[in-house]
Amino acid sequence: MAALLRNFAGNSWIETGRTFANVNPVNGTKVCDVSEADAATVARAVAAARRAVEGDWGRMGDAERAALLHKVADRMEARFDDFLAAEIADTGKSHSQARTIDIPRGAANFRIFADLIRAYPNESYEMTTPDGAGALNYSVRRPLGVVAVIAPWNLPLLLLTWKVAPAMAAGNAVIAKPSEETPSTATLLAEVMQEVGIPAGAFNLVHGFGPGSAGELLTTHPGVDAITFTGESRTGTAIMKAAADRVKPISFELGGKNPAVIFADCDFDATVEGMARAVFTNCGQVCMCTERVYVERPIFDRFVRALKEKAEALVLGRPEDAGVDTGPLISAGHRDKVLSYFRLAVEEGATVVTGGGTPRFGDDRDDGFFVQPTIWTGLGDDARVCREEIFGPVCHIAPFDSEEEAIARANDTDYGLCASIWTQNLSRGHRVARRIEAGLVWINSWYLRDLRTPFGGVKLSGIGREGGVHSLNFYSEPSNICIKL
Numbered sequence: 001m002a003a004l005l006r007n008f009a010g011n012s013w014i015e016t017g018r019t020f021a022n023v024n025p026v027n028g029t030k031v032c033d034v035s036e037a038d039a040a041t042v043a044r045a046v047a048a049a050r051r052a053v054e055g056d057w058g059r060m061g062d063a064e065r066a067a068l069l070h071k072v073a074d075r076m077e078a079r080f081d082d083f084l085a086a087e088i089a090d091t092g093k094s095h096s097q098a099r100t101i102d103i104p105r106g107a108a109n110f111r112i113f114a115d116l117i118r119a120y121p122n123e124s125y126e127m128t129t130p131d132g133a134g135a136l137n138y139s140v141r142r143p144l145g146v147v148a149v150i151a152p153w154n155l156p157l158l159l160l161t162w163k164v165a166p167a168m169a170a171g172n173a174v175i176a177k178p179s180e181e182t183p184s185t186a187t188l189l190a191e192v193m194q195e196v197g198i199p200a201g202a203f204n205l206v207h208g209f210g211p212g213s214a215g216e217l218l219t220t221h222p223g224v225d226a227i228t229f230t231g232e233s234r235t236g237t238a239i240m241k242a243a244a245d246r247v248k249p250i251s252f253e254l255g256g257k258n259p260a261v262i263f264a265d266c267d268f269d270a271t272v273e274g275m276a277r278a279v280f281t282n283c284g285q286v287c288m289c290t291e292r293v294y295v296e297r298p299i300f301d302r303f304v305r306a307l308k309e310k311a312e313a314l315v316l317g318r319p320e321d322a323g324v325d326t327g328p329l330i331s332a333g334h335r336d337k338v339l340s341y342f343r344l345a346v347e348e349g350a351t352v353v354t355g356g357g358t359p360r361f362g363d364d365r366d367d368g369f370f371v372q373p374t375i376w377t378g379l380g381d382d383a384r385v386c387r388e389e390i391f392g393p394v395c396h397i398a399p400f401d402s403e404e405e406a407i408a409r410a411n412d413t414d415y416g417l418c419a420s421i422w423t424q425n426l427s428r429g430h431r432v433a434r435r436i437e438a439g440l441v442w443i444n445s446w447y448l449r450d451l452r453t454p455f456g457g458v459k460l461s462g463i464g465r466e467g468g469v470h471s472l473n474f475y476s477e478p479s480n481i482c483i484k485l
C-alpha cells in the first residue's frame with residue numbers, strides 16, 4: 001500500500017494539508033497515513049460528480065454502464081491479492097474470512113447490480129377515460145443524481161460496494177467515504193475505477209472522520225442529492241438531521257442487538273456450530289452477530305457448556321497465521337468500549353461463563369486490540385449489556401420455557417435487524433419467524449445471503465431496504481408519464 005492514501009475526485013488524486021494515521025489493530029503499528037479531505041476537496045468531489053451525472057456517465061445507456069461495472073469486478077478479481085492485503089492490514093481480520101467473504105463479495109456486488117439493471121422493468125397501466133379513448137400510464141426511472149455513500153469499518157469493502165455498485169448501476173455519480181479506520185480498500189477501488197475507464201466524476205472518494213470532517217461536510221453539502229449510510233444508529237440520527245433541511249432521500253443500515261431462539265428439538269451440534277459463527281465471526285463485529293441467545297430450558301445447561309467449549313477453542317491471532325479464527329477488535333477505542341461492557345456485566349451481576357478480559361500473547365500482539373471471546377448468563381432482559389449493542393465477541397444466554405415467552409423476549413429490544421431460530425419443526429420455525437420484529441430472520445442458519453433478497457432493519461436498525469431490486473428502487477426515482485389517447 002502507498003505510504004499516503006489520497007482522495008479521488010474527477011479522476012484526480014488529491015492531497016490536502018492534513019493527514020491522519022491508519023493503524024493496524026493486530027499490534028497498534030501504523031499502516032500508512034491518510035489525507036483528510038477538507039471542505040474544498042469535498043466541494044471538488046461534489047462538482048465532479050455533478051458534471052458526471054450531467055455528462056458522459058449520465059448519458060450512458062444501461063448496457064454500457066453494466067459492461068463497465070463488470071470490468072470493475074474483473075479488475076478487482078485480477079487485483080484480489082492487493083485487496084486482500086489491504087483489508088487485512090486495516091482490520092486484522094483472518095485471512096480465511098477476508099479471502100472467502102469480504103473480497104469476493106466486493107466483486108460480486110458489482111456483478112449482481114450490473115446484471116439486475118439490465119433486467120429492471122418499468123410499470124405501465126392502461127386506463128379508461130369517459131370519452132372511451134383511454135389513456136396510457138408508464139413510468140421511467142431516473143437516477144437520484146449525486147449520492148454520498150458513507151460506510152463503516154467492520155466489512156469495509158463489502159459494505160462500501162454494497163451501496164456503490166447499485167448506485168452506479170442506476171446511473172448515479174457517487175462520493176464514497178470509507179471509515180477513517182479502514183481507508184485502504186476504498187482507495188484501491190478508486191484505482192480500479194480509473195484503470196477500467198469509468199468516466200471522470202462517476203466515482204469519487206473522500207477520506208476522513210464523521211463530525212467536523214469529511215462525513216459531515218458531505219452530508220451537509222447542498223450538492224449531494226441522497227445519502228446512503230451503514231453504521232451506528234446514533235450516527236444515523238445525526239445524518240438524518242443533516243439530510244432534513246433539503247429532505248434528501250436516505251437509506252440506513254444501522255445497529256443491532258440480535259436474538260437467537262433455540263428450541264430443544266434443534267439439531268444440537270449444528271446449532272452450536274452455527275451459534276459459534278453467529279456470535280464470534282469477525283470478532284463479533286458484524287451488524288448481524290447475535291448478542292442475545294434464548295435457549296429452551298431442557299437443553300440450556302448443555303448448550304451453555306457446548307458454546308463455552310467452542311469459545312475456548314477459538315484461536316486468536318494474526319490474520320496470516322494458519323488456523324487463526326479471530327483477529328482483534330478494530331481500534332483501541334473500540335476495545336475500551338467492549339471492555340467497559342465486560343466490566344458492566346459483572347457489576348450488573350452476570351455469571352461469566354468464559355472470557356471477560358484480554359488475552360496475553362507475550363509478543364507485539366499485546367499492543368494490539370484483542371479481547372477474549374466472552375459468554376455471560378444469569379442476567380435479566382433489562383440489564384444494559386442485554387439491551388445495548390456491544391459489537392464484540394460476546395453474548396448473554398438465557399433460558400426460556402414457552403414459544404410465546406421466547407417471541408416476546410426476542411422482540412423486547414429497540415433494535416430489529418435480524419434473528420435466528422433453531423428448530424427441526426419447520427412449522428414452528430415459520431410461525432415464530434413470522435412474529436419476530438426484524439428485517440431478516442434465518443431458520444437453522446445465520447448470515448446466509450442471497451443478494452436478491454430485501455436487506456435492512458426495523459426500529460433503530462434502519463430505514464429502507466437494499467438488496468436486488470430494492471437497491472435499484474432506492475437509487476432511482478420513477479416519473480409517471482400519462483398519455484391521453
Ligand SMILES: NC(=O)c1ccc[n+]([C@@H]2O[C@H](COP(=O)([O-])OP(=O)(O)OC[C@H]3O[C@@H](n4cnc5c(N)ncnc54)[C@H](O)[C@@H]3O)[C@@H](O)[C@H]2O)c1
Pocket residue numbers: 150151152153154159177178179180208209210211214215216219230231232233235236238239252253254255256286287389391417457461462
Ligand atoms: N445494519 C447494517 O447493515 C450494518 C452493517 C455494518 C455495520 N453496522 C453498524 O455499524 C456500527 C459499526 O460501524 P462504525 O463504528 O464504523 O459506525 P459509525 O456510525 O461510527 O461510522 C460509520 C461511518 O459514518 C461516518 N460518520 C460518523 N459520524 C458521522 C456524522 N456525524 N456525519 C457523517 N458521517 C459520519 C464515519 O466516519 C464512518 O465512515 C455498528 O453499530 C454496526 O451495527 C450496521
Ligand SMILES: O=C/C=C/C=C(\O)C(=O)O
Pocket residue numbers: 154155159162285286287288449455
Ligand atoms: O455488518 C453488517 C453486515 C452487513 C452485510 C451486508 O450488508 C451484506 O451481506 O450485504
